[in-house]
Structure formats: structure tokens, C-alpha cells
Amino acid sequence: MLIGVPKEIKPQEFRVGLTPTGIRELRHHGHEVLVESRAGEGVGLTDEAYRNAGAEIVDTPDEIFRRAEMIVKVKEPQAVERRMLRDGQVLFTYLHLAPDPDQTRDLLASGAICIAYETVTGARGGLPLLAPMSQVAGRMSIQAGAHCLEKRQGGMGLLLGGVPGVAPAKVVIIGGGMVGQHAAVMAAGAGADVAILEKNAETMQAIDNRFGARVKTLYSSRGSIEDEVTQADLVVGAVLVPGAAAPKLITRDLVSQMKPGSVIVDVAIDQGGCAETSHPTTHADPTFEVDGVVHYCVANMPGGVARTSTFALTNATLPFVVALADKGARRAMEEDPHLRNGLNVYRGSITCQAVAEALHYDYVEPLQALAA
Structure with a gap:
């Protein structure tokens, strides 16, 4: 799978979705990774470090969104990023959709497969991708x-x-x-x-x-x-x-x-x-x-201590990124109910009941959406 890591553009957000360690792991599994130039500079991770780990450095977010099959971010996509999402593309990041009708509408219109860190569950309970930032x-x-x-x-x-x-x-x-x-x-x-x-x-x-x-x-x-x-x-x-x-x-x-x-x-x-x-x-x-x-x-409080937060977050997210890349989003979520709980939007449908209720959309059960 071709994975893209854009530079975060939310104001005062310096975290990054993958570290060079994550790039090495994904490369070991046979995947390719695009990283936007200077994406990690806010936490002291240079383009050279990413390049040495096996990433391809690209100059613009447009190229990331145009080429990548899966986008790995930290914060919810901003309006300009949402316009670059395409049908069937996987987005793996924090979303927080319930209080954000504009983002929800744009993600539905994009046809993308949107998996939210904050609703992925753990085998022993809890929210393992929210926990480090909490x-x-x-x-x-x-x-x-x-x-x-x-x-x-x-x-x-x-x-x-x-x-x-x-x-x-x-x-x-x-x-x-x-x-x-x-x-x-x-x-x-x-x-x-x-x-x-x-x-x-x-x-x-x-x-x-x-x-x-x-x-x-x-x-x-x-x-x-x-x-x-x-x-x-x-x-x-x-x-x-x-x-x-x-x-x-x-x-x-x-x-x-x-x-x-x-x-x-x-x-x-x-x-x-x-x-x-x-x-x-x-x-x-x-x-x-x-x-x-x-x-x-x-x-985005943890963005104030971006280096600590980046390493804490990516330690938790990397196994899920690898699973999505190895198996493809559909199979990975069919096999793992905890990852499936992170599915908030699937190709035009709301697949998180809490979001559907908060924003008055019809709810589609995730397995039903994946089967369709």
C-alpha cells in the first residue's frame, strides 16, 4: 500500500502522523510511504531522517492526497484537505465529528473511508489511541x-x-x-x-x-x-x-x-x-x-508538547496502520472489531452511532457498510 503523511496545517499543530521508526516498520512490511517535506520539523524530525528510513519526500500536500491510498494524520482534516480526499481513500486520524457538522458533511461527500483514532477500542477495554493524548x-x-x-x-x-x-x-x-x-x-x-x-x-x-x-x-x-x-x-x-x-x-x-x-x-x-x-x-x-x-x-492541547505527544501517539497507532496497510482497510476492519469501532464514515454513510445521533444522520452498522 502507498501511505501518505501530510504536514499538519491546523494552527499551532506541530505533531506528525508517523515517525521514521514507523516508516521503517512499514517498509519492512513491503509498503511505500510519502512524507510531505518538513512534516516532522516541529518535533525535530528532519526530511533526511525520513528519507533514510525509506520514505519518499514530496513537496506538496496535493501530491500526498493525489497519490496515497491511505492518509495518516494527527488532527482532523481542514477544509482545504477535505477537498483533496477522494472516493475509496482511507483516512486515519482524529476526527471528533459530533460537534463538527461541516467536517462530517465534507467527509460524507468525499466518499472516503474515515477511521477515527478516538473511537478505536482496545481488547481489554478503553480507547487505546485516545489514551496517550488524554x-x-x-x-x-x-x-x-x-x-x-x-x-x-x-x-x-x-x-x-x-x-x-x-x-x-x-x-x-x-x-x-x-x-x-x-x-x-x-x-x-x-x-x-x-x-x-x-x-x-x-x-x-x-x-x-x-x-x-x-x-x-x-x-x-x-x-x-x-x-x-x-x-x-x-x-x-x-x-x-x-x-x-x-x-x-x-x-x-x-x-x-x-x-x-x-x-x-x-x-x-x-x-x-x-x-x-x-x-x-x-x-x-x-x-x-x-x-x-x-x-x-x-x-489540540497535546500539540503544545508536540514531541512527547507525537512519540506517545505513534507508538499506539502504528500497529493499526500496519494492519490497515497489510490487509487493506476492509479486511482489517472485518477481522478486528476494535479497529472497526473506529470507522466513522464509510463511502457516504455514517457508521458511528454517536455521531449519527448527534448530527441527525441515518446510522449504518459498520459490518453492513463494509459488506456493501
Whole structure:
């Protein structure tokens, strides 16, 4: 198979879909790889390194999309990239379609086979291609939130861990999954007063076993969210419904009741955000204020630590890339139900139920679509 790796064009996105190590592995399996010139420069990977690994370096994304049978990216294709997709071409990347009707419409029109990292499942449960970026984003959320709490950034002027004689900041994390637990690692490590709101009893038990008294767990309800958010100095939105739009758990009215200078880091912004006041921002202009509350809503947070994120992501995605290349997309997904769960769009049909429900499309079961 001929695989293409374009340079990411989303603002402030420096990650890359494959590393030279991945190129070597694909070449070992008999595949050819096109890499756009300078695609890896943002993470210190030179064209020479890719060339030495066996890739063909090309100058333009047009050539990548025109020639490649499968496109491997990091972020969702931008409008100019979507126009270059063609019927039957495989696209393997993050998509986050539920809050993005324009992208969904374009992918349907392209006739491409679109597999989303974020809905591929694991044999032992979980979302293995989302997990590494959730780990990074969770840890970054506290780093970003601590920065936003500084007075110069619009915050109330709090040091996250306090100092002897001065209380630490109160950090409230909504959602106890991968993002929430990694946020808790950083917040508790900094000495903050940390609480996680979660609904799943087993998850709360696991958090308690992991952190003990350093992190409090509370059952997530409308009342507990209101109580905790209004007392918080930093709120981290870490909720996830795989493939679906994030639930709006922080209402606009609740934001108006928060402390002036408090901070919301909405990690769920890729799926639309869990605060009604959130909208996507970029690393170049990451924050805005609503009712005196600083909002940090960068939609590609792990791109801020692009080198760490690239290697963590590609370690997870490479086995799936190899399977798709070795077997072809159809056979690979027919044989692997976990990879098949990543299929969001197949030649004009929506094959992810959560996306279909969020955007009011007819849903086609993936095996049915593949058989057709």
C-alpha cells in the first residue's frame, strides 16, 4: 500500500502522523510511504531522517492526497484537505465529528473511508489511541490552569500548592477517566486541594485506591457540580462520551456564580466542551473571559508538547496502520472489531452511532457498510 503523511496545517499543530521508526516498520512490511517535506520539523524530525528510513519526500500536500491510498494524520482534516480526499481513500486520524457538522458533511461527500483514532477500542477495554493524548492533556490541564491562575493572565493570583500558612488552590476535576486521573496526578503532586466528580462507582474506588486521601471523590450530580464548581479556583472539564458531543455540565448561569479570577480548562473542547460558555481556542490565543472566569479551551492541547505527544501517539497507532496497510482497510476492519469501532464514515454513510445521533444522520452498522 502507498501511505501518505501530510504536514499538519491546523494552527499551532506541530505533531506528525508517523515517525521514521514507523516508516521503517512499514517498509519492512513491503509498503511505500510519502512524507510531505518538513512534516516532522516541529518535533525535530528532519526530511533526511525520513528519507533514510525509506520514505519518499514530496513537496506538496496535493501530491500526498493525489497519490496515497491511505492518509495518516494527527488532527482532523481542514477544509482545504477535505477537498483533496477522494472516493475509496482511507483516512486515519482524529476526527471528533459530533460537534463538527461541516467536517462530517465534507467527509460524507468525499466518499472516503474515515477511521477515527478516538473511537478505536482496545481488547481489554478503553480507547487505546485516545489514551496517550488524554494522558498528556490531563497533565497539561493543570500546567495550563496554574498559569492562568496567575494575576497577569487574568486569574485571581493563586499559587496552586500554596505555601506554609497559606491554603492551596481548590481544583475540581469533572470526570475520573484517563484525563481526570492524570490531571489529579499533577494537581495533587503540586499540593493542591483536589476533588474528582465521577459517576462510576468502580472508577471512584480505583481513584481512591490510587490516591488515597490526597484526592477526594464525589458522586457527580447536578447538585455536587454546582457546589464544587462555585467553590473551585480551577475547574478541569474531563468528561468523555466516546464519539458523542460532550454533555454541557457547566451551565452559563453556573459560570456567573464562580469566583472572579477562577479558571476553567475545558479538555472536552474537542467534543464541543462541557461548559456552555466554552468555544475552541488555539495555542496562539488560548484564553478568553466570561463573567470574570478565565476559559482555556485549546482544541489540540497535546500539540503544545508536540514531541512527547507525537512519540506517545505513534507508538499506539502504528500497529493499526500496519494492519490497515497489510490487509487493506476492509479486511482489517472485518477481522478486528476494535479497529472497526473506529470507522466513522464509510463511502457516504455514517457508521458511528454517536455521531449519527448527534448530527441527525441515518446510522449504518459498520459490518453492513463494509459488506456493501
